[in-house]
Amino acid sequence: MSATSSTGSTAGRYESTTPTVGVEEEFILVDPTSWLPSTDNAAVAETASALGMDLQLELSRCQVETNSPVCQSIGELRTHLIDMRRRAAKAAELNGCRLLAVGAPLSGPSRFEISDAPRYRQMGERFGALAAEQSICGCHIHVGVADQAEAVQVCNHVRIWLPALLALSANSRVHQGSDTEFASWRAIQWSRWPVAGPPPYFESAADFDTVVARMVDCGVMLDERMAYWDVRPSCHLPTVEIRVCDVQPTADDAALLATLGRALVATALGAIDRGIEAPNISLENLRLATWVSAKEGVLGTSIDPVTTQRISATELLHRLLIHVRDSLDETGEYASVESALRNKSVTGGGSDWQQRTLRQVCLRELIARAVQRTTPIEPARMDTHAEPATDQ
Template identity: 90%
Template structure:
């Protein structure tokens, strides 16, 4: 949810030409007997602290969130993500539940208790059922951009690629035991917030600040932290925060997204430095493309938000890869990212796995297998899982 805007130092200022990167991952806690969501996140977070992990509470009491440190490289990020998932899973097990990386609960009721914190209680009182039904999990990627003026322009450049990132990351097809026919049901639920989804094009940082202040003044947001757009200048860190993605089923999936997102921001930074103006794609086109990506996922159709041309999601991802190739070449990541994307375009993402698995086994076994995929195994620092494990 990111309602607290996170207290961890997810990413920060960078000294090299390659920006830093950090990731927030949100998870569902489930009971290993009933496989229903477990609403004891405070106890799990307290246990995690004894293990050396600062595990954040989320809006719903069945959710927790990890925040990575500032990372200079994708390999460093991978190591932290593996460690954090393992520690969070251990804290969950010590409290009789399990950690689950899905964008929306696979089973359970439509509403959950709000976490016991002043801010979350205030959100529950102000937004009612909207808050109670938001037990959804995202993957928020922070990339270091120290200057807000620059950050707003970076957002303008990156916003046209948000639907492609959503299609790639979709991991919430099954919800409450039912196939929703949407690859990212989380994105559909998330869009109900008054300030969510793709952001407008902002001419200046001042325009961004003015728009946020107006929405706070008119009462649709409690404060600026509730500007829940799919990309935004972070409200408390010197970063651009990309919030469009579902939480990923495996660490390798998260790492792929982080590498792509960092390359997108690095590419945008160079364009801003050269004085290149971002495409002024309309908000209507972006909303259309985002909805189609939420519906179709990585193996379905896509809408190019600039031309409104109907293409495949895989073609859109191919265009994205070409767009960021120079940035990936600079970090030596192009080959690994290209290979991982090629695999995704064949096997699909988390939502495709959910759909295939539910056709083969019952819901309880689906949840159990999804739990197994969530936590890296083995003693090395590489997840090693494949998209269909």
């Protein structure tokens, strides 16, 4: 959740053979001595600005957010993700803290101070403990589309695959020093908001606008920006925003999710062009499948949202891979994605790494190792002065 939103332009899908893509990543700041969350995000953001990077504040004072530029290719995006992580980590170090890519704080209290921004103060006043306990970090993928009407239809096609993306991205098993026994504790915490989780099926952009306006009128949201569904049309940009994923341990993991997210949107656009309607899967089925993915992660059980049949998460991801194969073939990315998913089916994701590591070392060492994984070692050589691709 960024307190500010981008007004920069983003390329539409018709300016290239494949849609444009951008990513926002949310991070926890931690103290390298106590390894507790650090509440210096305003100072870190100010230092980042001096380093030539626009680092956004998040709802909690222990969080910051990076926004990538609009990218034409995944290779370009990956380079930006690496560079932004390195710059954000440098800004954190200059303020005596470290950057940590986990979906929920590994240690610390249950509540945190709200960031000093008018919108966040208003959220704190309206939502109390719900806002104060909202120190969770996601990876949000923006993919270019023509307009809101197209975005709504794309969301209808993509929503069925949200449980698969959540299982793959789960990176928040350890929270406040304990094993929650949920692969994505972030997803469980996030579901407490009145407009979160998988979205309903919307018949049109007007239908979407009507539902959002009704929720604002009811007082459960401050405005349309608080429609926190796991996939949604962007409020200010011609993009579809996929929001279901935990922030990833590494930039390569984030690039993998972006690749799949863009392929899902490209596949949906192809279906729309051919007049194929999205399957109107019940919201109850999607919520059930999402909950199971949050519990089990990539190495566990999943639920087929269509049949509610129990299948493995790896089988669900295999079906996803088949679904988007033509789009991945078009960009030459199928082989690398297939290899990465095969590896994940053996080694697991971020949550599995957290569980294994906590069994081997103390909590402090777990946090130290997670910090090391967050920031790439190799140097990046590019300018990140560009309009951000994302908003919230």
